[in-house]
Amino acid sequence: MIDAFTFQMPTRLVWGSPAAEAVSAEVDAFDAKRVLIVTDPGMAATGVPDEVRTHLESRGVTVTIHAEVSGNPTTDDVFAVRGKAEDCDGEVLVAIGGGSAIDTAKATAMLVANGGEYADYQWGGRPITKRSHPFIAVATTAGTGSEVSKVAVISDPSQPFKKGVLSPLMFAHVAVLDPGVTVGLPPHLTAATGMDAFIHALEAYTGKRTNPLSDLLALESMRLIFASLKAATIDGNDLDARSAMMLAAVYGGVAMDQAGLGLVHALSGGICSHLHLHHGLANAMILPYALDFNVHAIPPERLQEVTDIAGLGRGAHGDQLVEVISAFVHSLGLPVGLGEHGDRVDIDWDEVAAESMRMVMVHNNPRTVTLEDCHAILTSMRETQVRQ
Numbered sequence: 231m232i233d234a235f236t237f238q239m240p241t242r243l244v245w246g247s248p249a250a251e252a253v254s255a256e257v258d259a260f261d262a263k264r265v266l267i268v269t270d271p272g273m274a275a276t277g278v279p280d281e282v283r284t285h286l287e288s289r290g291v292t293v294t295i296h297a298e299v300s301g302n303p304t305t306d307d308v309f310a311v312r313g314k315a316e317d318c319d320g321e322v323l324v325a326i327g328g329g330s331a332i333d334t335a336k337a338t339a340m341l342v343a344n345g346g347e348y349a350d351y352q353w354g355g356r357p358i359t360k361r362s363h364p365f366i367a368v369a370t371t372a373g374t375g376s377e378v379s380k381v382a383v384i385s386d387p388s389q390p391f392k393k394g395v396l397s398p399l400m401f402a403h404v405a406v407l408d409p410g411v412t413v414g415l416p417p418h419l420t421a422a423t424g425m426d427a428f429i430h431a432l433e434a435y436t437g438k439r440t441n442p443l444s445d446l447l448a449l450e451s452m453r454l455i456f457a458s459l460k461a462a463t464i465d466g467n468d469l470d471a472r473s474a475m476m477l478a479a480v481y482g483g484v485a486m487d488q489a490g491l492g493l494v495h496a497l498s499g500g501i502c503s504h505l506h507l508h509h510g511l512a513n514a515m516i517l518p519y520a521l522d523f524n525v526h527a528i529p530p531e532r533l534q535e536v537t538d539i540a541g542l543g544r545g546a547h548g549d550q551l552v553e554v555i556s557a558f559v560h561s562l563g564l565p566v567g568l569g570e571h572g573d574r575v576d577i578d579w580d581e582v583a584a585e586s587m588r589m590v591m592v593h594n595n596p597r598t599v600t601l602e603d604c605h606a607i608l609t610s611m612r613e614t615q616v617r618q
């Protein structure tokens with residue numbers, strides 16, 4: 231018996247290389263002549279946005295580049311991009327980057343179509359009634375999944391915690407997927423963003439809102455990541471590994487969007503708003519602890535599927551899975567636990583726990599989570615000094 235479910239993913243996926251050519255073809259399909267590219271300074275330095283601009287300009291399209299999106303985007307970023315979009319009368323927004331650039335463009339595209347201020351939607355409960363302004367996402371990391379999700383996570387500096395804005399009307403119209411643009415991603419970011427993708431798949435597969443389609447994608451995502459993330463981290467030019475990771479990130483992103491997340495992302499939301507860690511890095515540090523908390527609440531047949539993927543074979547138990555996952559994180563050069571971050575005395579850990587409990591994903595976690603549980607896990611993470 232399969233429980234009722236819905237699956238909605240309207241984004242057109244374009245697997246194409248080079249990305250510049252694929253973007254031009256998609257802009258042509260919108261019959262657009264003015265484009266705003268939204269990216270961040272690091273990505274701008276790689277030259278990819280300029281390649282896209284050159285290609286578009288060769289087809290008679292006027293291009294403006296906004297290359298100032300911050301690492302943890304705020305409503306100030308959305309305000310700035312919206313201003314640029316109005317100034318250049320951009321008919322299509324093209325985000326080039328990881329989650330920060332894509333979420334900023336996604337939030338702006340919603341706002342351009344629906345009007346008002348971002349706070350109206352983030353805090354005021356104003357309904358989103360119109361499909362976003364045309365928006366193409368070029369994913370340059372294999373991890374975030376934002377290119378195939380309906381949520382934008384933007385910080386509001388006037389508020390004490392992050393709150394996402396989501397709507398089925400906010401999906402990117404097009405996601406351009408070119409593994410070639412991830413070749414320049416340094417090893418630590420390859421590892422951290424790849425672990426984020428793995429956790430999207432794992433949390434989608436073990437949460438309470440699973441469905442048969444998200445399960446397919448989540449399992450294949452985890453398989454691909456176990457097989458390819460280490461290779462992509464060690465040799466960034468390994469295009470087979472990069473391709474597998476880009477596919478895995480899309481699968482994990484769709485699974486996450488359709489089936490939800492869990493405790494890792496809830497804790498990382500609380501931690502990152504205070505420590506400003508990279509999202510994927512924080513998730514990797516948390517994963518073994520959250521999995522240790524959850525593992526005995528995961529239905530046995532689902533646990534078996536994951537232990538198989540992890541190479542543990544039939545009959546493996548949950549504690550072994552925690553050990554293997556922890557070793558996998560270490561093998562990528564990433565830390566487990568909070569290490570030196572746990573010694574930071576200026577962090578209000580009670581507030582971190584409280585913020586984690588405010589994250590909606592705690593309700594999708596396979597095991598019921600209490601405030602005391604969050605405290606206990608955070609304490610355990612702080613006491614761990616293991617780093618690789």
Ligand SMILES: [Fe+2]
Nearest residue numbers: 426430495509
């Ligand atoms: Fe994530």
